[in-house]
Amino acid sequence: MIGRHIALYFGSKGLAAIVNVVTMAVFVRMGGADTYGGFVLFTAIATIVYGVAMQWLRFSFFACYREDVGGNSMIAAYLVTQLVGLVLVGAALWLATAFGFVTATEAVGVGILVAGLACYDAMHEIARTRLHAGIVAIGVLVRSFLMIVLGVAAILMVGTALSLALAVGLAHIGAAVALSASIWRIGALRWQRSDMQQLLMYGRPLVPAFGFEAAGNQLDRLLLARLGNLAETGRYGAVSDLFRQLLIVAAEAIAGAYMAIARKHVIAGDRASAGEVLGQAFLAYVALLTFIPLGFLQFSAPILDLVFGADLRVAVEPALPLIIAASVVAVLRGYYFGQVVHILQHSRLLLVSTALHAATVLAVGVLAIPQYGMVGAAAALLLGNVVGCAAFLIAWRDNFVMRLPYGSAAVMVGLGLAAYFVSGFVAGGFENAYAGLACGIVIFAIAALIAARRYNLLSFNALVDRIAKRITA
Secondary structure, X not given: OHHHHHHHHHHHXXXXXXXXXXXXXXXXXXXXXXHXXXXXXXXXXXXHHHHHHOHHHHXXXXXXXXXXXOHHHHHHHHHHHHHHXXXXXXXXXXXXXXXXXXOHHHHHHHHHHHHHHHHHHHHXXXXXXXXXXXXXXXXXXXXXXXXXXXXXXXXXHOOOHHHHXXXXXXXXXXXXXXXXXXXOOOOOOOOOHHHXXXXXXXXXXXXXXXXXXXXXXXXXXHHHHHHOOHHHHHHHHHHHHHHHHHHHHHHHHHHHHHHHHHHXXXXXXXXXXXXXXXXXXXXXXXXXXXXXXXXXXXXXXXXXXXXXXXXXXXXXXXXXXXXXXXXXXXHHHHHHHHHHHHHOOOHXXXXXXXXXXXXXXXXXXXXXXXHHOHHHHHHHHHHHHHHHHHHHHHHOOOOOHHHXXXXXXXXXXXXXXXXXXXXHHHHOOOOOHHHHHHHHHHHHHHHHHXXXXXXXXXXXXXXXXXXXXHHHO
């Protein structure tokens, strides 16, 4: 089962990552840093609103859903609760506009993005939890292709940050329609009050937790826009989004392949099997957070020149190591330990971690951004993620954390560092930077394949064996 999920998740998300990178490059080059900065601001505010109002529900459903015990009514309760949340968000935005706290333009941009995120995340979570990997793959690809098509149309026809926000929101809604195939054949959806109460009971500590989470992840951009300017925010956001895209696409695929299966083992009372799956997931994350960041750091100049242009790369270069480090810790905190929280039913720990995260980003950002600009923003985000991750490590120090395969992880990190130094030495012999980049990618790929083969990352050995059997058949 894991092998099939990995193939579908990684295949779809890998292709989606390529499309998303092209999309960001097109948005920045066609719209300019100011327009993209405005879009980043819309997205940051919408993410915080969504995090406070509705993101908790997605993870509450993941924790509470039981396919063999009232699964259909739980899905119905999820959708009804989501709809109520959207109505409340709409009412709040209308009141904020009426009292002059936000403009109508800001309310519309934020509202459509929140609606898009809510619809997409709801259908994605239902399909993922029900292990419908094929439907998830289709939804991921539909979202990516709609974003670039609608986004380019918005820039050409209108050319404003609001038009770009509307295009991206509609792309998420279109992808949600594709993902809804997961519930087409399960019959009538009738929600029960008990299911809604169960969602609310589990999700109660998640409401402030995801509010803090969203704020902590976006405060660096909001503070940079407030204390700096939109052009600087656009450049910082573009590079941060690019690198996050490279990591998060793979991180989501790893979570989709492992976490739902670990959860099934926990529900069945088989914690030993669940622990084994979580250990495999940890090694997969270590590989991801070693080879991609080191490769990106080694060849950032040709990559950023190709995607965004040399001017943007020069402007962001001083903050780049901190941007990369912040994203690495963020993925480990959110996509590994943050997922384990829901499997182990420790949702209150998430509140502690996210509150510490947000408070650290705010404090460091206010002190550092006025003087250091985007370097200060990246440092604030990095320190916030480190503090938030430390909360998980301290809380689980005598139980879960001590059982992780650190020895194997250290070997993979060493292999990644060897690839970093060898690729830098070899690439230095090429006059053409892109020839050196191609050679470096090969070196990192070989190192990653060695690690995958040695530790059977993402069921790599089984995949190779199947391919070999088909070739020799």
